[in-house]
Amino acid sequence: MMMGPRDGRRFVGLGGRFELVDHMGSGGFGDVWRARDAMLGREVALKFLALDRLAGPRPDPERVRQIRERFARESLIAAKVDSPYVASIYDCDMDNETPFLVMEYVDGEPLNAHVGITPLPLARTCRWSGQIAQGLAAAHDQSVVHRDIKPGNVLVREADSDVRLVDFGLSRFVDATETRSAAGTPLYMSPERCRAEPGDERSDLYSLGCVMYEMVTGWPPFGDTRADPVALTQAHQNKAPTPPRARVAGVPPTLEKLIMTLLAKDPQHRPRNARAVVHAIKEIEQDLDASGAEQRAHGPAPGSDASGNGFADQLSAAELTVRRLIWKHGQDHALVITARMELADLTGHSGDVRGAAELYDRLGQDCSTWFGPGHSRTLDAFEGMARWVSA
Structure with a gap:
């Protein structure tokens, strides 16, 4: 149940187990909050059921009971899904008689x-x-x-x-x-x-x-x-x-x-x-991958160090490098621009020539905004785009 504000915070669930941190959004289902699970010390996502909307403006107590019971049953069924690509459902709880799901928080x-x-x-x-x-x-x-x-x-x-x-x-x-x-x-x-x-x-x-x-x-x-x-x-x-x-x-x-x-x-x-x-x-x-190997057989583009197959893993690592550099240095840092060029070239050598041109095009537009259309970084990016377009 709701415990009320404590030092400007709100707590829900049995014994105030979950501390509401950020309101993430609302939809037809209800409100979604990022919360902290005090018992297990982890972040979770709480999805509150919009019981007032689903039950109608003049809810019949029996209908409300049926909605709560069905919500609990459907939550139990969905919680059986076990996959690294599905957000886990941990629990189903109640706040002031309003049911909510406790789910994996995806950052x-x-x-x-x-x-x-x-x-x-x-x-x-x-x-x-x-x-x-x-x-x-x-x-x-x-x-x-x-x-x-x-x-x-x-x-x-x-x-x-x-x-x-x-x-x-x-x-x-x-x-x-x-x-x-x-x-x-x-x-x-x-x-x-x-x-x-x-x-x-x-x-x-x-x-x-x-x-x-x-x-x-x-x-x-x-x-x-x-x-x-x-x-x-x-x-x-x-x-x-x-x-x-x-x-x-x-x-x-x-x-x-x-x-x-x-x-x-x-x-x-x-x-x-x-x-x-x-x-x-x-x-x-x-x-x-085979297409990328064939392209490498005809000679790699300058600056590419992609070798072998398995481009999906290499591209994933390159994308992660770009995000980490952006977080550390900001979007317009030279290291970020270089990493984005390397990602574009790797994309091209994977066989996705169109994707490489588009990544270079986006980088060129960003550099034009940050440094101006005549800056060397802008020109380098558009030159990379042209290279992959011609490829």
């Missing part, structure tokens, strides 16, 4: 901070997509369907750039407590979910296809955040998405084929399960 930012307008490098797209698919496979093994896969429910950890899926089971809970429509986000909803049908594991795969489409093109398959939700649901049910390679150059045919298969209108025409998607992505990564 990072949502995937939607990385996608939009500009396509992601192919190696990063494959890495994050494969991790999402592995998380889905672990959940589906426990008969847990997410029902709201979208960039906002995929967190990218600051420490290692790995992803964590969040909010498993919450959409099924909302489905059971709301009668107007199925829970979900229209930009990423499967056709069957758009028809307010329960959906199954392959509904999650369709949503993953929408997220992957946005990674490789910069846009979801239909519309954007300003689009009419009704028009979006109609598009998911009736409109064929434009193939990614018709929107941007450099998407491997095998990656395009996987995305378009995930976006099949009929669930039976999608991959049979998430593990099949994991396998397909691994094959695409092997093709990218």
Whole structure:
């Protein structure tokens, strides 16, 4: 139960176990807080159920009881999911009769901070997509369907750039407590979910296809955040998405084929399960590695020290180096600029020439803002972009 302020702080849970630290956001489900678990000495995320909204303006006591019981059951089911790519659920507690989840706190930012307008490098797209698919496979093994896969429910950890899926089971809970429509986000909803049908594991795969489409093109398959939700649901049910390679150059045919298969209108025409998607992505990564090896056989670009296959690990380490240098020195430091150039070259030698050009382009624009369009660092960055464009 709520213990009240102590020295300007608030405590919730039995015996005031959890100290509320930061309000992280609000949504249809309720409020999310970063908190400290006094018993175990770790940071956690608390998700409070918006009981007043779900129960209605004049809640019936029996309905409130049923909502609480269902919330506890769904939390128990979702807590069975065990994967390094799914945020763990530790507990379910109560604050002044308002239930809340105690979850793993993920220090990072949502995937939607990385996608939009500009396509992601192919190696990063494959890495994050494969991790999402592995998380889905672990959940589906426990008969847990997410029902709201979208960039906002995929967190990218600051420490290692790995992803964590969040909010498993919450959409099924909302489905059971709301009668107007199925829970979900229209930009990423499967056709069957758009028809307010329960959906199954392959509904999650369709949503993953929408997220992957946005990674490789910069846009979801239909519309954007300003689009009419009704028009979006109609598009998911009736409109064929434009193939990614018709929107941007450099998407491997095998990656395009996987995305378009995930976006099949009929669930039976999608991959049979998430593990099949994991396998397909691994094959695409092997093709990218082979392409990178072939490029090295024709001579590496100046400044590149990439050697051997396994570019996913090398790129992850390079991205981590950039983030650490930014944290230590600031974004416009010479060491950061050099590290970003090395990351761009490594991306190109992995086989993602388009991604390398885009990384250099972004660096050139940043340097132009910081130092001016004629500065040597700006010119070096745009020269690197031109080198990869010509490649």
